Amino acid sequence: MIQLTEETRAGWCIVGVRGRVDAESADELEAALRAAIGANGKVAANFAGVDYVSSAGLRAVIQAARAAQGKSVEFTICSMNAHVKKVFDMSGLHQILHIQGELPC
């Protein structure tokens, strides 16, 4: 289960994500990120409330980043806890995704 929120701040669309990002929630997350990417020039996924991410969750984020790349939308993932960041780092995703310690605004 995940909870998603969306707000606009200083030109950024912030998609707040809370809960487990796994096979059950991956499609919902990808759809929310794609919708934000389709409607905004700058999108930040706030992962501060994410406590678990599986391979399906990582794929959802990668495909959202792919959509952002295709539309030349600035896309960043922010505020991961240490456990979730370790999963991203193990997969080498810091090399293709823009990952920040804090929200851009």
Next chain:
Amino acid sequence: MLSMLEEVVLLAVDEKNGGLRSTREFGTAYALVGAVFFDLALARKIDTDTESIQIIDTKPTGDATLDRVLAHMASRSDLKTVREWLEEIFQQRDDLEGEALQSLISQGILRHEKSKLLWIIDVERFPLVDNKPQQYVKVRLANAVLSDDIPLTRDIMLVSIAEPCGLLGYVLSEAAMATRRHRIQLLCNMETISRKVTDAILGLETSMRQAMTRVV
């Protein structure tokens, strides 16, 4: 759309003579198991984290191979890690390859030929009837490696399965692979399943080298 398993097997078919190419035979078998896990993941039947596989839906997919593997997985709740499951399904490697070949034949992509070498040895070949699906797989692989764009999920999976069993070398030149080594490693590292396939192949090669050393 072909399954990941069918795409990997199709990639192993020599387009000139229909022979099945496998530079590292057991490595290819591990890759086939990895491809089945990817098919199940794409069908939202299993999910993985850094070490383990979780079965999330045991309802059949309609694909006989996937459903057999899924039913087997559902019956063995004692196995948890990706590595344990790779070794378990590895025992079914001949079925996986045979079923994928049969499916490719029934879809009109390959045909089956049997002949004798020196009137004694049975030789099986699978010449291409329609070369477009194999070309499509090759183009996707090449694009995923040679471009700096973020690839589609399926193409990340395909690269990460083709590379550790030596099939990428049939699509790209050695020079291209050397130039894009970092990119290939990046794509191979993204998925837990392919990391464990690579570990399994390396472990197997190490064991075989040690066994050969003892024999010599």
